[in-house]
Amino acid sequence: MKLWTIAVFEFQRYFKWKQELITIAILAAFLVFSALWPVVKTWLDNDYKIALVSQAAAPKVSGYSFSQIPADSAETALSGIGEVWDLVVQVQDNKLVMTAQSSASWQEKLTPELQSWLQKQRIGELPLSTEQKEIVDNLPDAELVFLKKDSVQQNKEQKLVSGGLLLLMVVGVFSGFGFMFTAITTEKQQRVTEQLLTLISSKEWIDGKILGISLFCLKSMITTGLFFYIMLQAISMMKGKGIFVLPISPSELVSALIFVSLGLLIINSFMAGFAATIDDPNHSSRSIIMFLPSVPLGIVFSAMDNAEGSLMHILSLFPLTSFAAMPMRMATVSVPWWEWLLSLVLLIACLFWLKNAASRVFELGIRMYGKEPEWSLLLKTFLFARVKD
Amino acid sequence: MLRISAYQIEKSYSTVKAVNGISFDVQSGQIFALLGPNGAGKSSLIRMLVGLTRPDSGQIRIEYKGEELSTLPQRCYGYLPEDRGLYQDRTVRQNLTYIGKLRGMTTAEISTALIHWCTRLDLLEKMDDNLTKLSKGNQQKVQLISCVMHAPDLLILDEPFSGLDPVNQEHVLSILTELKQSGTTVILSAHQMALIERLADQMLLLNKGQLVAQGSLTEVSRQLDPQQWFEVCFEQQLPAEALDHLTAVAEAKAIDDCKFQLTLKPDVSVSQLLQQLSAVAELADFSRIQPSLHQLYLTAVQQHNQQQPVSQPKDAEGVAA
Numbered sequence: 001m002k003l004w005t006i007a008v009f010e011f012q013r014y015f016k017w018k019q020e021l022i023t024i025a026i027l028a029a030f031l032v033f034s035a036l037w038p039v040v041k042t043w044l045d046n047d048y049k050i051a052l053v054s055q056a057a058a059p060k061v062s063g064y065s066f067s068q069i070p071a072d073s074a075e076t077a078l079s080g081i082g083e084v085w086d087l088v089v090q091v092q093d094n095k096l097v098m099t100a101q102s103s104a105s106w107q108e109k110l111t112p113e114l115q116s117w118l119q120k121q122r123i124g125e126l127p128l129s130t131e132q133k134e135i136v137d138n139l140p141d142a143e144l145v146f147l148k149k150d151s152v153q154q155n156k157e158q159k160l161v162s163g164g165l166l167l168l169m170v171v172g173v174f175s176g177f178g179f180m181f182t183a184i185t186t187e188k189q190q191r192v193t194e195q196l197l198t199l200i201s202s203k204e205w206i207d208g209k210i211l212g213i214s215l216f217c218l219k220s221m222i223t224t225g226l227f228f229y230i231m232l233q234a235i236s237m238m239k240g241k242g243i244f245v246l247p248i249s250p251s252e253l254v255s256a257l258i259f260v261s262l263g264l265l266i267i268n269s270f271m272a273g274f275a276a277t278i279d280d281p282n283h284s285s286r287s288i289i290m291f292l293p294s295v296p297l298g299i300v301f302s303a304m305d306n307a308e309g310s311l312m313h314i315l316s317l318f319p320l321t322s323f324a325a326m327p328m329r330m331a332t333v334s335v336p337w338w339e340w341l342l343s344l345v346l347l348i349a350c351l352f353w354l355k356n357a358a359s360r361v362f363e364l365g366i367r368m369y370g371k372e373p374e375w376s377l378l379l380k381t382f383l384f385a386r387v388k389d
Numbered sequence: 390m391l392r393i394s395a396y397q398i399e400k401s402y403s404t405v406k407a408v409n410g411i412s413f414d415v416q417s418g419q420i421f422a423l424l425g426p427n428g429a430g431k432s433s434l435i436r437m438l439v440g441l442t443r444p445d446s447g448q449i450r451i452e453y454k455g456e457e458l459s460t461l462p463q464r465c466y467g468y469l470p471e472d473r474g475l476y477q478d479r480t481v482r483q484n485l486t487y488i489g490k491l492r493g494m495t496t497a498e499i500s501t502a503l504i505h506w507c508t509r510l511d512l513l514e515k516m517d518d519n520l521t522k523l524s525k526g527n528q529q530k531v532q533l534i535s536c537v538m539h540a541p542d543l544l545i546l547d548e549p550f551s552g553l554d555p556v557n558q559e560h561v562l563s564i565l566t567e568l569k570q571s572g573t574t575v576i577l578s579a580h581q582m583a584l585i586e587r588l589a590d591q592m593l594l595l596n597k598g599q600l601v602a603q604g605s606l607t608e609v610s611r612q613l614d615p616q617q618w619f620e621v622c623f624e625q626q627l628p629a630e631a632l633d634h635l636t637a638v639a640e641a642k643a644i645d646d647c648k649f650q651l652t653l654k655p656d657v658s659v660s661q662l663l664q665q666l667s668a669v670a671e672l673a674d675f676s677r678i679q680p681s682l683h684q685l686y687l688t689a690v691q692q693h694n695q696q697q698p699v700s701q702p703k704d705a706e707g708v709a710a
Contacts, residue, residue, distance in 0.1 A: 005490045013479070191474030195535065198439045198468045199491040367441070 002200055006208020011216050014179050020223075027227045035234055048086040048106055051077040059117040064110060089114060094122065157247040161331045162304055164228060169260060169297055169324050171224050172217040176268045177290055179213050184275035184366075193366050202363040206272050210355065213272075214264040221260070248331055255340070256327035262347050263323020266354055267293040273358030273382070276365035279372045286372065296321040300328060307332035317343050319350035357382050391417040391453050391465075391542055391574050393438065398447035400433050407433040409598040410447070415576060415591070417542075420569050422585045423578040425595035426690055431578040432471045433598075435547050438576065439468050453542075461543065464493055467536030471547040471578075473529075477520045481512060481531050484520065488535045502538040510534065510560070525552050533561065537568070544568065546577040550584060562588060582683040594686065596693045606682065613685040616640075616652045619659075621666055622674040623647050631669060637662040650678065 047065035052058050053074045058066035069077050069088075077088045082101040087110070090097045096114055100107060123136055187193055196205060229246075236244035248256075270293055278286055300321055303311045307329050315325035316335070322343045329335055360381045364373055373381070393415040400408040408430040415421045423431040436442045437449065440460045451458040453465060475484045482503065489499035507513045510530040520528055529552045536544060549565075550558045562584055565575055579585055585592065592609055594601040602612040616639070626646035632638050641651040653662055666672060680688075 002491060005487070009487050013476070186478075187476075190477055191470070191472040192476060194436075194441065194470035194472055195468060195475075195488070195532075196491070197441060198466075198470075199463060199488065 002204050003208045003211065006200070006205060007212035007215065010183065010209050010212025011219075013183065014213075014216050015219070023223070031227070031231050031234060034231065035238060048110075049084065050110070051080075051085045051088040053077065053088065053090045056117075056121050059113055061110060061113045063106070091118060091121075094118075158332050161246055161248050162307075162328045164225070165256060165260075165327050165331060166297065166301055166304065166324065167228075168221045168225050169263070170294070172221045172260065172264050173267055173293055173297060175217040175220045176213060176264060176271055177293070179216060180209070180268055180271040181275050181278075181290055183209065183213065184272060185278055185280075188276070188279070188366065197367070202366060203359045205366075206269075206276075206359050206362045207355070210265060210268045210272055210358075214261070214268045217264050217268070218261060252327075252330050255330060258344070259323045259327050259347065262344075262351055266320070266323065266347075266351050269351070269355045269358040273361035273365075276362040277368070277373050277378060278365075279368065297324055300324040304328050304332075313339075317346065319343075319346045322347050360385070390572075392451070393543075393574075393576075394448075394450045394452075395434075395438075396448045396450070398434065398437065398444045398449065400430075400437060400442065400445050402433075406598050408437070408444075411593070411595070411598075411600055412447075413591075413593050413603065415574060417574055418569065418572050419590045420565065420575040420577070420588050422589035422592040423576070423595065424580075424582070424585065424592055424686060425578075425601075428597070429595040430598040431595060432547055434595075435468075435471075435545055435576070435578060439466070439545055464539065465541055466543040466545060467539065467541040469532060469536045469544075469546040469549055473532050475520055475528070475532060475535070480517050480519055481507070481523070482516045484531065485535055485538060489538055492539045494539055499538070502540075503534075506534040506538055509564070526554060526557055529553055530557070533564075537564075542573060544573055544575045544577075546575065548578055548580070550579055550581045558584060582681065582686055586682045594689060596690050599693070601689050601693050609682075610680070610685060613689045614680055618650055618652055618678040618680075619662070620644075620674075620676050620678055621649050621651065621672065623649075623669070624671040624673045627670060632666075635662075635665045635669070637665050647673070 045063065047063055050064050050066045051069045052066050053069045053071055055068070055070075058068055060066075074088070074090060077085055078099060081088060081099060086100065087107065088099045090099070096111075096118055098107065098111070098114070120137070123133065126133075128136065187196075200208075232244050236242065271290060274286070274289055300315055303309065303315055303325070306312060312325060312329055315321040316329045317339065318325075326335070326340070326343050330340075361378065364377070364381050394413075396412050398408050398411045399406070411430070411434065413421070423434060425431050433442070437444050438461070449459075451461055453462065476487075479487075485503055486499050489502065494502070503516065504513070507516055510533070512527060512530055512534075515523060515527065520531065523531065533546075533549065536546065544565075549561055553561060558581065565577075565588060569575060577589075586606060589606070591603075591605060593603045594609065594613075602609045604612065624647075627649075629643040632641040632649055632651060635641075637654055637657040639652045639654045641649050643649050653659070663672075663675065666675070
């Protein structure tokens with residue numbers, strides 16, 4: 001009962017309706033803006049005006065408007081730079097001469113296009129047969145053969161789901177870092193601890209705190225996930241493709257939710273224990289340790305390209321990385337049931353051990369004012385036993 | 390109904406002995422005051438009483454409703470810590486509701502208690518204000534409500550008057566007196582001697598973790614000032630050495646031509662003294678000089694400090710680990 005009271009209090013400390021509505025309004029505005037941006041950009045953008053002194057057909061490059069000018073009008077065109085033309089292109093002795101008022105980044109984008117255009121002119125002038133010209137002009141064909149139907153599209157969608165899951169986990173982990181760190185260091189600085197410790201045990205306190213803040217992180221992940229899902233649907237519908245169905249089954253979604261929730265509990269246990277040992281968040285050099293839980297995400301990110309590789313196998317079983325690796329592996333490949341079960345059992349066991357270790361560290365640190373426990377004492381408490389008060 | 394007995398309690402932090410062999414007994418319905426300068430060991434004793442720390446040696450025995458317990462049941466007491474604080478970013482109502490729920494109170498009980506105590510302490514209009522908006526004194530009142538809202542049988546208050554203006558000090562004093570009348574036992578530490586003199590039934594004076602005096606105000610006065618001083622005023626003028634020959638007088642000093650202050654020799658009664666004084670001249674007034682607790686406290690601490698061979702650091706109770 002107390003656990004739930006503490007969890008609800010911790011959740012409500014950061015959950016503010018007004019702030020939530022503002023966030024949703026900002027996200028909705030961002031969504032509308034993203035959807036409208038291509039239209040606005042096209043409407044507002046002016047093509048650069050290029051005078052091309054050549055008889056050959058002008059290239060087609062998006063964002064540039066080419067006008068062919070006869071050679072005898074080149075001088076007139078050059079005198080109109082800055083007013084009529086942004087750029088005058090001449091071909092002199094097989095060399096492109098581009099004249100503009102001043103240097104600009106758009107010229108760098110145009111240069112290779114014009115080089116390619118001139119190269120084609122030069123190849124066209126060579127005494128080659130039609131067959132030879134075709135070989136020079138075109139790259140050889142390549143064909144990828146897939147045994148599964150629609151596997152190209154599926155691969156894209158699975159990568160989208162994996163990437164999305166990882167992004168949501170980053171949101172969850174950094175929310176946990178921010179809120180747990182703030183919650184505990186503020187409580188220590190505002191001297192809330194002594195009275196609460198006569199009402200609840202430090203174990204009840206840390207348990208409630210971990211649960212409340214993990215629920216808040218989960219809420220942040222779900223809100224962000226929903227936003228991106230709606231955005232995907234909006235883009236899909238704008239493209240006329242109808243409803244976009246995520247390539248993830250309900251059972252995979254539930255499994256991902258279980259792993260992610262357990263992962264959040266593990267990460268927040270570590271953070272709660274460690275945050276209690278920080279005396280002054282503005283001056284403690286230990287704050288950097290709080291970023292440690294983001295390491296598993298980095299490792300999984302580096303390995304996610306090869307979901308069937310040995311590294312991803314290991315990461316999806318190792319409890320400190322499985323909460324991120326297993327959902328991503330499941331989104332891409334079929335995972336044997338026993339691996340899933342083994343991973344889950346290891347994850348739960350790790351959570352149980354880490355939460356108890358974090359409780360001991362929390363108990364050590366939460367009542368210390370004006371100083372921080374020594375590293376050796378911290379390690380001893382984390383690994384072995386409760387210390388004498 | 391409630392009795393707390395501490396026997397030979399000792400507690401050290403690193404090399405500092407914060408509490409050194411202290412024993413006391415608190416009876417049900419008493420107001421028991423812990424007195425002493427900063428670093429005397431008051432807060433260390435209180436932290437041990439509420440179970441935040443454990444004594445290195447000695448015993449704390451609690452008898453509550455006929456049962457002998459090792460720790461105080463959470464619901465039976467309210468604790469106001471020296472390092473106090475509540476959630477600054479939450480309202481008065483949210484803070485107190487949270488603490489009430491952690492104490493196991495129902496929503497209805499919390500609501501009734503909030504209205505009662507916030508009305509009593511003039512905080513009703515500020516119930517939905519964040520604590521950051523409240524003055525230090527009002528925050529102190531909220532903290533006090535958090536200790537009394539569940540009608541505990543025992544209150545343990547570490548410096549309840551600090552941060553309060555004289556009007557609010559009187560207010561808290563009257564609340565504590567009422568609670569005592571309703572049977573609540575109060576253990577408190579304070580520096581405001583004038584308030585303690587009016588409030589406490591029993592007191593314990595500590596200095597550098599050691600006992601200096603213990604008992605009721607009268608008993609403490611006797612312990613700290615065993616030589617009782619009297620003031621006598623005669624109807625006529627007398628020379629300064631007029632009382633020197635009296636066998637009942639140990640020491641006498643003339644205040645003016647008619648007024649003297651004197652102390653009794655051991656085993657001499659006040660009536661014997663009065664007989665001898667009446668024989669000198671006609672008495673106009675005779676009274677016992679009662680030094681204030683403040684005076685006794687200062688004198689006792691100074692004397693105790695002089696007797697100590699090596700002084701201990703003042704911040705003996707600064708860090709609780």
